[in-house]
Amino acid sequence: AQSVTQLDSQVPVFEEAPVELRCNYSSSVSVYLFWYVQYPNQGLQLLLKYLSGSTLVKGINGFEAEFNKSQTSFHLRKPSVHISDTAEYFCAVILGFQKLVFGTGTRLLVSP
Amino acid sequence: DAGVIQSPRHEVTEMGQEVTLRCKPISGHDYLFWYRQTMMRGLELLIYFNNNVPIDDSGMPEDRFSAKMPNASFSTLKIQPSEPRDSAVYFCASSLEYLKTQYFGPGTRLLVL
Numbered sequence: 001a002q003s004v005t006q007l008d009s010q011v012p013v014f015e016e017a018p019v020e021l022r023c024n025y026s027s028s029v030s031v032y033l034f035w036y037v038q039y040p041n042q043g044l045q046l047l048l049k050y051l052s053g054s055t056l057v058k059g060i061n062g063f064e065a066e067f068n069k070s071q072t073s074f075h076l077r078k079p080s081v082h083i084s085d086t087a088e089y090f091c092a093v094i095l096g097f098q099k100l101v102f103g104t105g106t107r108l109l110v111s112p
Numbered sequence: 113d114a115g116v117i118q119s120p121r122h123e124v125t126e127m128g129q130e131v132t133l134r135c136k137p138i139s140g141h142d143y144l145f146w147y148r149q150t151m152m153r154g155l156e157l158l159i160y161f162n163n164n165v166p167i168d169d170s171g172m173p174e175d176r177f178s179a180k181m182p183n184a185s186f187s188t189l190k191i192q193p194s195e196p197r198d199s200a201v202y203f204c205a206s207s208l209e210y211l212k213t214q215y216f217g218p219g220t221r222l223l224v225l
Contacts, residue, residue: 032211043116043203043216044155051211090155094211099168100145102155 004093006103013110015083021076021106023065023091032094033074035065038105039087047089050074061085086110116217118204124223130192133220136185137206145214146179146189147203155203161187162210194224 005024013019025031032051036044048059055067065076074091091103117136125131137144145160159169164181172179176195181187191198201221205214 034213036216043218044205045216046213049213099157099160100214101157104154 003095003101004091004103006091006106008106009104010107010109013081013108015110015112016080018079019077019081019085019108021089021091021108023074023076023103025072025074025091025093026095027072028095030096033065033067034092034100035059035063035074035076036090036092036102037061037087038090044090047076081108081110083110083112116204116206116215118202118217118220120220121218122221122223124225125194126225127195128193129224130190131194131198131222131224133189133191133202133204133222135187135189135204135217137187137204138215139185141206141208141215143207143210143214144181144187145205145207146187147205147216148200149203149219150200158189194222196224198222199224 003026007022034049035047037047038044047063048057048065050057050067058064063078065074067074088105088107090105092100094100119134142163146158147155148158149155156171158171159179160167161181177191179189201219203216203219205216207214
């Protein structure tokens with residue numbers, strides 16, 4: 001069974017528009033959630049993470065995500081995107097105390 | 113800190129040859145992870161170490177793949193013999209603790225002809 005699902009393989013947006021990248025995970029008693037970004041020909045970089053506490057998590061580059069336990073979601077949002085935000089975004093989860101599992105990624109394409 | 117260092121950055125080899133990928137984790141990090149990224153399968157965890165000991169190698173595709181961590185500052189991933197389907201980007205990552213942030217290296221892009 002898939003632990004984490006990113007339904008959108010690609011999301012095109014215009015510069016300065018808001019964006020939401022969706023992530024859903026399999027329900028579990030304990031869950032730890034992450035968003036990573038991968039710029040072309042580079043490694044992955046952590047944007048933000050949820051381990052416990054406040055369900056609204058703020059990360060780097062103006063991104064934020066909200067942990068919604070009832071909907072088993074951890075969607076990534078940014079109110080106004082820039083051209084430089086064009087990249088691949090990966091949601092990742094640790095369910096229980098198992099290994100980190102990555103989603104299939106969402107390619108964000110920001111155009112002028 | 114220089115971050116996670118991987119070498120080589122690019123490797124082109126012929127089918128049947130041995131390939132060795134190298135990784136230097138961030139100093140002080142107790143966990144080291146090897147991942148493989150392909151278009152078809154996305155990002156897969158191959159193996160991870162804790163304090164130089166392999167903990168979970170269930171992601172290693174087959175016996176042609178082996179990984180070692182002889183000390184806290186060095187790890188290798190070896191493919192012998194290599195096959196065209198091994199072509200991928202291989203990432204190394206390290207973290208302080210298992211649930212802490214994983215820091216990724218720039219990756220090694222492997223092409224097996």
